[in-house]
Amino acid sequence: xTNNQKDLVSEARIKVxxxxxxxxxxxxxxxxxLNHYGLNDHQVEEVLKDLKAEDFVNESRFASAYANGKLRxxxxxxxKIKQGLEHHGIKPDLIDKVIRELPEDRYRATLINHIQRKxxxxxxxxxxxxxxxxxxxxxxxxxxxxxxxxxxxxxS
Numbered sequence: 001x002t003n004n005q006k007d008l009v010s011e012a013r014i015k016v017x018x019x020x021x022x023x024x025x026x027x028x029x030x031x032x033x034l035n036h037y038g039l040n041d042h043q044v045e046e047v048l049k050d051l052k053a054e055d056f057v058n059e060s061r062f063a064s065a066y067a068n069g070k071l072r073x074x075x076x077x078x079x080k081i082k083q084g085l086e087h088h089g090i091k092p093d094l095i096d097k098v099i100r101e102l103p104e105d106r107y108r109a110t111l112i113n114h115i116q117r118k119x120x121x122x123x124x125x126x127x128x129x130x131x132x133x134x135x136x137x138x139x140x141x142x143x144x145x146x147x148x149x150x151x152x153x154x155x156s
Contacts, residue, residue, distance in 0.1 A: 005043075008037070008038060008039065009039060009043050009046075009047060011037075012034055012037040012038075012039055012043075012047060013047050013050065013051070015033075015037065016030055016033055016034055016037075016047065016051065016056075017051065017054075017056050019033055020051060020056040020057055021056065023065075024058070024061055024062040024065040024066070025057060025062060026059065026062050026063075026066075026088040026089060026090065027048060027052075027057055027059055027062075027089065028088055028089035029088065030048055030051065030057050031044055031048060034047055034048065059090060059091070059094060060094060060098075062088075062090070063085055063090050063094050063095065063098045064098050064101070066081075066084065066085060066088070066098075067081050067085065067098045067099065067101075067102060068102070070084060071102055071103075071106065071107060071110060072106070075110050075113070075114065075141065076141060076142045077107075077110075077111070077138070077139075077141050077142030077143030077144065078099050078102065078107070078142060078143070078144065079142040079143070079144060080141065080142025081099065081102075081142060082095055082099055083142070085098070111138060111143050111147065111148065111151065112151065114137065114138050114141055114143070115134055115138060115148075115151060115152070118133070118134045118137045118138070119134055122134070131152045134148075134152060135148050135149060135152060
C-alpha cells in the first residue's frame with residue numbers, strides 16, 4: 001500500500017469514526033460511507049473491523065436504538081420497524097430479538113393512541129366504516145392487523 005493509499009484510509013477512518021460518534025450507524029451505512037471516500041472492498045472491511053473493535057459500530061446497539069426510536073418518536077408498529085431494519089441490512093435473528101424486546105406496554109399504548117386520534121377525525125357514524133378506516137390507518141403505521149382488529153372489536 002502506497003503512502004497516498006495509507007493517508008486515504010487513515011483519513012476515511014477518522015471521518016467515519018466521527019460519523020459514527022454522532023449517532024448509532026448500521027454496518028451497511030458505514031460501508032457505503034467508506035466506499036464513498038474511495039476505499040476498495042478490502043480497505044472498507046479492514047476499517048469496519050477496526051471500528052467494530054473500537055465499538056464505534058455495533059449492529060445490536062444500532063438495531064435496538066433504531067427500533068426504540070421508531071416506536072417512541074415515529075410511533076411505528078413492529079411490521080414497519082422490521083422492514084426498516086431489513087432495509088438497513090440487519091440480520092433476521094437480531095431483528096426478531098429487538099422486536100421481542102420492545103416494551104409491550106408502550107407498544108399497546110401507541111396503538112391505542114393512534115386508534116383514538118384517528119377515531120376523533122372521522123365524521124361517519126357507521127361503525128363498520130369507522131372501524132375499517134381506523135384499521136387501515138393503524139395497519140399502515142405498521143401495527144399487526146390481528147392486534148388492531150382485536151382492539152377494535154373489543155372496544156365496540
